[in-house]
Amino acid sequence: MKKFGELIVQPDPWEGLIMGNHALARAMFEAGVNVVTTYPGSPTPEIADAILTVPVDKRPLHFEYATNEKVATEIAFGASINGHLSVVFFKSVGLNVASDSAVQLGLMNMVGGLVIILGDDPGANSSQNEQDNRHFARMSYIPTFEPATPTEAYKAFLEASKLSKKYQIPVILRMTTHVCHAKEIIKFGKIDTTEYKYEPIFDAKNGPFLPITKSVFPLKRKAFTRISSMEEEAETSNFNKVYSPFGSDKINGKRLGVITSSMPVLSLLENLDEVEKPVDVLALNFSYPWPKNKVKGFLEAHDEVIIIEELDRIMESEIKSFAYDKEIKCKIYSRTDSEDLMGELGPDRTWKILSEIWPEIFNPKVAQKASEFNNPRIPQMCPGCGHRSAFHAIKQALPKDAITVGDIGCHSLGFFKPYNMGEMLLSMGHSSGTAAGLSIGNDKRKILAFIGDSTFFHAGLPAIINAVLYDHDFTLVIMENGTTAMTGHQPHAGSGEIGEKISIDKVLESFGVKFIRRVDTYQQKKLTEYVKESFDHKGFSVVIASHPCMLKFMRGQRKKDNYVPKHVEIDQNTCENHNVCVEDFACPSFIKNDDGKIMVNEDLCIGDGSCKQTCPVTAIDFKKGEK
Amino acid sequence: MKDMNIYMTGVGGQGIGQLAEVMIRTCNKAGYSVKGVDTHGLAQRGGTVVSHLRIGKKVHTPLVPPGQADIVIALERLEALRAVHTMMKDGGKVIYYDVQYQTVDNRLGDIKYPTIDEFEEAVKAKGGEVVRVFRDDIPDPRMQNTALISEIVKLGWIDGFSKELAIESLEELMQGKGLEKNLELF
Numbered sequence A: 001m002k003k004f005g006e007l008i009v010q011p012d013p014w015e016g017l018i019m020g021n022h023a024l025a026r027a028m029f030e031a032g033v034n035v036v037t038t039y040p041g042s043p044t045p046e047i048a049d050a051i052l053t054v055p056v057d058k059r060p061l062h063f064e065y066a067t068n069e070k071v072a073t074e075i076a077f078g079a080s081i082n083g084h085l086s087v088v089f090f091k092s093v094g095l096n097v098a099s100d101s102a103v104q105l106g107l108m109n110m111v112g113g114l115v116i117i118l119g120d121d122p123g124a125n126s127s128q129n130e131q132d133n134r135h136f137a138r139m140s141y142i143p144t145f146e147p148a149t150p151t152e153a154y155k156a157f158l159e160a161s162k163l164s165k166k167y168q169i170p171v172i173l174r175m176t177t178h179v180c181h182a183k184e185i186i187k188f189g190k191i192d193t194t195e196y197k198y199e200p201i202f203d204a205k206n207g208p209f210l211p212i213t214k215s216v217f218p219l220k221r222k223a224f225t226r227i228s229s230m231e232e233e234a235e236t237s238n239f240n241k242v243y244s245p246f247g248s249d250k251i252n253g254k255r256l257g258v259i260t261s262s263m264p265v266l267s268l269l270e271n272l273d274e275v276e277k278p279v280d281v282l283a284l285n286f287s288y289p290w291p292k293n294k295v296k297g298f299l300e301a302h303d304e305v306i307i308i309e310e311l312d313r314i315m316e317s318e319i320k321s322f323a324y325d326k327e328i329k330c331k332i333y334s335r336t337d338s339e340d341l342m343g344e345l346g347p348d349r350t351w352k353i354l355s356e357i358w359p360e361i362f363n364p365k366v367a368q369k370a371s372e373f374n375n376p377r378i379p380q381m382c383p384g385c386g387h388r389s390a391f392h393a394i395k396q397a398l399p400k401d402a403i404t405v406g407d408i409g410c411h412s413l414g415f416f417k418p419y420n421m422g423e424m425l426l427s428m429g430h431s432s433g434t435a436a437g438l439s440i441g442n443d444k445r446k447i448l449a450f451i452g453d454s455t456f457f458h459a460g461l462p463a464i465i466n467a468v469l470y471d472h473d474f475t476l477v478i479m480e481n482g483t484t485a486m487t488g489h490q491p492h493a494g495s496g497e498i499g500e501k502i503s504i505d506k507v508l509e510s511f512g513v514k515f516i517r518r519v520d521t522y523q524q525k526k527l528t529e530y531v532k533e534s535f536d537h538k539g540f541s542v543v544i545a546s547h548p549c550m551l552k553f554m555r556g557q558r559k560k561d562n563y564v565p566k567h568v569e570i571d572q573n574t575c576e577n578h579n580v581c582v583e584d585f586a587c588p589s590f591i592k593n594d595d596g597k598i599m600v601n602e603d604l605c606i607g608d609g610s611c612k613q614t615c616p617v618t619a620i621d622f623k624k625g626e627k
Numbered sequence B: 001m002k003d004m005n006i007y008m009t010g011v012g013g014q015g016i017g018q019l020a021e022v023m024i025r026t027c028n029k030a031g032y033s034v035k036g037v038d039t040h041g042l043a044q045r046g047g048t049v050v051s052h053l054r055i056g057k058k059v060h061t062p063l064v065p066p067g068q069a070d071i072v073i074a075l076e077r078l079e080a081l082r083a084v085h086t087m088m089k090d091g092g093k094v095i096y097y098d099v100q101y102q103t104v105d106n107r108l109g110d111i112k113y114p115t116i117d118e119f120e121e122a123v124k125a126k127g128g129e130v131v132r133v134f135r136d137d138i139p140d141p142r143m144q145n146t147a148l149i150s151e152i153v154k155l156g157w158i159d160g161f162s163k164e165l166a167i168e169s170l171e172e173l174m175q176g177k178g179l180e181k182n183l184e185l186f
Helices: A020-031 A045-052 A069-081 A094-105 A134-139 A150-167 A213-236 A264-275 A292-300 A314-325 A347-357 A386-397 A410-415 A431-439 A453-470 A504-511 A524-536 A550-559 A580-585 B016-029 B077-086 B116-125 B141-155 B163-173 B176-183
Strands: A015-019 A035-038 A062-065 A086-091 A114-120 A170-176 A182-187 A240-243 A256-260 A279-284 A286-288 A304-308 A331-334 A403-405 A447-452 A475-480 A515-520 A541-546 A568-570 A590-592 A598-600 A620-622 B004-011 B034-038 B048-055 B069-074 B088-097 B129-133
Touching: A015 A020, A015 B016, A020 A045, A020 A150, A020 A170, A020 A182, A035 A045, A035 A069, A045 A062, A062 A069, A069 A086, A069 A094, A069 A114, A086 A094, A094 A114, A094 A134, A114 A150, A134 A170, A134 A286, A134 A314, A150 A170, A150 A182, A150 A213, A213 A292, A256 A264, A256 A292, A264 A279, A264 A347, A279 A292, A292 A314, A304 A314, A304 A347, A314 A331, A386 A410, A386 A475, A386 A524, A386 A541, A386 A580, A403 A431, A410 A447, A431 A447, A431 A453, A431 A475, A447 A453, A453 A475, A453 A504, A475 A524, A504 A515, A504 A541, A515 A524, A524 A541, A568 A598, A580 A590, B004 B016, B004 B077, B016 B034, B016 B048, B016 B141, B016 B163, B048 B077, B069 B077, B077 B088, B077 B116, B088 B116, B088 B141, B116 B129, B129 B141, B141 B163, B141 B176, B163 B176
Parallel strands: A035 A062, A035 A086, A086 A114, A114 A170, A256 A279, A256 A304, A304 A331, A403 A447, A447 A475, A475 A541, A515 A541, B004 B069, B069 B088, B088 B129
Antiparallel strands: A015 A182, A182 B034, A240 A279, A568 A620, A590 A598, B004 B048, B034 B048
16 A cells, blocks of 8 residues: 555545545645645644655655744745745634735735635634634635535635636635544545746736835725636636525425535535425535625525524625625524534534524424533643643742743643643733733732743744843743644754754843753752742843653654653552642642552553652652663 | 444543544445544643544534434543543443543542443443443553454444454554554454
8 A cells, every 4th residue: 555645646546535634735736836834733734744744855845834824924925926836824823923914915916826724723622712714814805715525625725726826816725623634535636747847937017016005005906806806706616506405495485595604514414414304505615705696696596594604703794784785585594692603513503503593494402412521631741741840840939929921832731730820821922022011010929931942933032032122020931842742743943853953042142131041841959949040030031941842752762663661650658648749740640549549550651750859758760670 | 334423532642543543444444435533733632532433325524413423432431431421322332441541630639530330320321332341461552442443343333344344444554563463452
């Protein structure tokens, strides 16, 4: 059997059981994409994983992990106006970082074409909110596809890149978490193996690319014109279609329909299979700009239509105002319960919405809620994680009334019990800015902020520079693990995997940070001392709390032929049940039995020994007989 | 061949991804049309990790609706119990590998970890069928998922889900010594 890295660039058509994100990578190869950039973020990192399975010498495109989403967008823009078909992708909130540049793209000519893949996250499975980026498409006049399945995602990418090249317009492919990660059989087409010659064809005449006062209105006018031509494309697009699985007869004298898009299309088809009733479904998966004539026709052909969309009331507002202008008779319903504006709309939830409006067809009693179960499993740092040692050590240095500021990364988990550190969070890299604000007019309470090493480079620097300039009085702890751990161990500027490693210490020194200490987090006592010392320092101080990501490290270890598992054990004769290991340090490898006895779960323990120092009676040691 | 909803669950790091991949491939080889989806990202850090698999003709979405799972496959006892409450349909079936990964609340003594009896009571209360798997011949905890697969083959809950096809799937996903050790579990 062929390796995945061979299959995904195989020129001949093939079919396989594949995830949405991986299908997008194949689509890029088929579409002849030249440049791909990203900053890792769930639910999209597997797109990069799939591209990177192809060795550089066999990879027919240039791929880059950029420092952040804005840089990634700018690289894709630069490549596109030089004539190369480009793709930039990132998670939902990544667009906030990118938006200062991304918002301009819809005004300009993307000479080689540019596709923006957004990983929206209804349900906030792995994001700090569930923002609906369909708003952004409207704000920046960028046409949008919203595929419902991996097959559709693959096809939508091909279509998006075709339209983008044809009209030199950026196109958004809005994925959602469970479209990214859904798996099904997909039939792929062929790849044109003609080698692409990179010619730098940039010419200012293809612009304007400079939105200064004089060109703002002409650019905006052009954006409106382009969106109108896209509307014509949407009228005939296969992505906008009517499903009538049980015919279109009247029910109780009325013709009924639903307008929807993206994954709720599937939920509704499933609901219809249940009732086997003639309700039509108009799926608008080429969703912006939506086809006015098609929608008008659908509304006029039905007596009642419900608009069901995931998250905000976007299609609903637009279609209702359109129907008002056109004096369309159809009664248009929409979601009434604000609960239905949150989270994913699976079949159980679309059923609930349908049952509130058409209870005679969709029995409200069937909309059952699963029973509650209260024994939560909160994500935790892995066994051996350097962050755990850091939190444990820092806690010893913190005055009771200290304020701790969190940031994005695995160390965000420090907020949960038993560490309870990092009490607020806005976005990647916010911590130094927020901490500076907390320090104003405050000489009473100590302030400690966290940031990860990937985030340090991503969005941390401006706020750190600001803290240096004003010498804001807080301690910044850089939780350095040498990788972008949370999203799957992607490289970053300080990891040394792309070009030469950029030293965080040297960056800070060059900024003029007066107090910098570096320590391996397993040296917990030293870390505690450094943090105390930093509190005594008046003004901005930095402690670099470093330890390599142990999940990444152990994955490497386990692959070695001579790998032998290691564990710690508890000497039950010495143990006095202080419970520090299990309750305060709280490595998940420790088990507390009903009788209070503490044991080690050897399935989890990696034998790193960072816990040994936490025991007041030194009852923890490496397991005897293991090396 | 019956349409079926299969819900898989465990704790991040236990190998749910591999279990799900073997399940979906084997069901596909057995002739079902298949749709599945895994949870990725944040939940991998010691949190609950789940995977949905839906097989059969009338399947549109890959997500198993709450309370609609015909079969629950769990790699851990508490996660098995959570799935029985929230995902298993009345009269459903559950197979679980009986290891116990305590949560923070369990270790702090705030919430109790379920006993085997409590777990089996919960399944019975929903009229379900339960199969407990625990083997002491497994050299590596990451092979517990294969132990479940080999048991699922024997149970015959899924028509056509044969030993040969399951092994074929494993052979596509693993190689060398790792594969050999896993095959010994059949």
